[in-house]
Amino acid sequence: MATEDKPKEPEDSSILVLGVRAHPLRDIYHLFLRVSWPTALGILSAIYLAINLVFALAYWRLGGVANARPGSFQDAFFFSVQTLATIGYGGLYPASRVANVLMTVESISGVFVTAIFTGLVFSKFSIATARIVFSRNMVITPRDGVPTLMLRIGNDRNDSVLDARVRCVVTRTTHTAEGETFYQLVDLPLVRDLAPVLFRSFVIMHCIDEQSPLFGLSAQGLAKEEIEVMVSVSGIDETTKGLVHAVHRYDHSDILFDHRFVDVLTERSDGRMVLDVRHFHDVEPL
Template sequence: MKSKMGIKVSKLDEEKSRKDSGFGTAATSTRARLILPDGTFNVTRKGQSFSAWLNLYHRMITMNVFSFVLVIALSYFLVNLVFAVIYYLIGVEHLNGIEEQTKFISKFWGAFFFSSQTLTTVGYGHISPLGSLTNAVAAVEALIGLMMFALITGLVYGRFSTPSPKVLFSGNILVSPYLDINGLMFRLINERNSQLINVEVNVMMSRNEKDEEGKLTRKYYNLALERDMIQFFSTSWTVVHPITPESPFYNETSESLKASDTEILIAVEGMNDAYADPVHVRTSYLYNEFLWGKKFVPVLSEKGTGYVLDLKKINECVEAPLNN
């Protein structure tokens, strides 16, 4: 009984100490990437409620500028279109200032532009509502306009106030000579002029392994780094994992990485000095994105009394024989 209890405690301790990235331990195929190169999680949710799927505020904050402007413009047009139809159905004769027209198009667009003046509360005064029903509709539209533009203002502020780091990662992760051993290396550069400080990086190795029962499971290992934090991220940073005998990457080859579906998961966080807010970026490298026996070329050069950081060289590397 004690031995059984001892085994249970041992397994419990082992489970508590197990590294997990949050993706679980289910073995993945060689086509299943955990984190996409742009930092988004490669997870599709099924069975969501409509409100959770829509998540309108998050969509509006995170969509690109063109899509954001397009959604705002379409929303503005559709609201005016709906109220233009309502005014037309009530009768344009209840809109004082619209000249008598026999054509449908002229009457409808008159109602449409009256709607836009009411929605924005501009109210040029050329057209005014007549009758209780038309005035009631105009009052409701004015209220909707106030709320609509308050929401748009909040969304615009949210987009501008949210830190949007632009950290570039090298296209490949290198296995390079490092001191008298070898090291696993990738490079990152802050593309924006805003400065990042107290930047910290966490690197995790994920691969498929067989457990004691012969079942294929996903295992995770934190990779010890030469340094995992820098105070000033002013130029570029080559992150290095020394491949020592204690490293989970020790004795790995391109073939073994492919067989175990190895993926390197990277999370970077720091502080944006302009906003005084934390920023987070993520990426990953698959087994087929490793380059062996290469090293990065410098991206920083002197010019006069200053320095030049050449972002176009972030992926450039040269041959470098590995240490035996």
């Protein structure tokens, strides 16, 4: 019987994808790497307990475990744990051919389980993750007389991201003379797209001149053309030396006209500079 293709919506996307079959276990390795550590440890613990329960049920039904209380599932379970983990305290041991065969199968399974679990945990540990923060809004404000699109990015860790490169791409809806609809991707040239050291705050700017795809567009124009701005940041983690990257999407409703970011950098009376990241997302009207 044919299975129905369920709609699938990617994370952080406004596009509903049809024709892709939803298989929760299709990319189980990548799913494991994406989930949080508590979830990952919970999954591994559940699998470990499930394997022991299966073998414990077999020991309980078939018998043959010396010193186990008759009909005790608890003894069968703890014997399974000792066998799978190769502990072998000696109080319980297989005393029949069937129990020895089952013990052999479980011991082999334990080798594979240990290898797989170790590989998964090591892979998750070795992934360099980014904690790049993006401002909640983009603003359009005059800069030297030129309308300028701005956003803030920052690193939420105490270390820095080295050679952080930023790319902004505008997605806009265009229509041909034949009535076809296209979603056009246009790169936004930035005033500076490379930060040698990205720490807590860095402002990204795009000048809206005659060559800009945003030139002449009002808030209504952005909504009419279904403007979206995709921002990607990639760099090298200062501590792990691993490549990190982050992506954020701004809808046209996230772009504020005639606003500017509240200054997060001030100077104290003693000459020291103060960076107040509590105002990282704050904007104010002109």
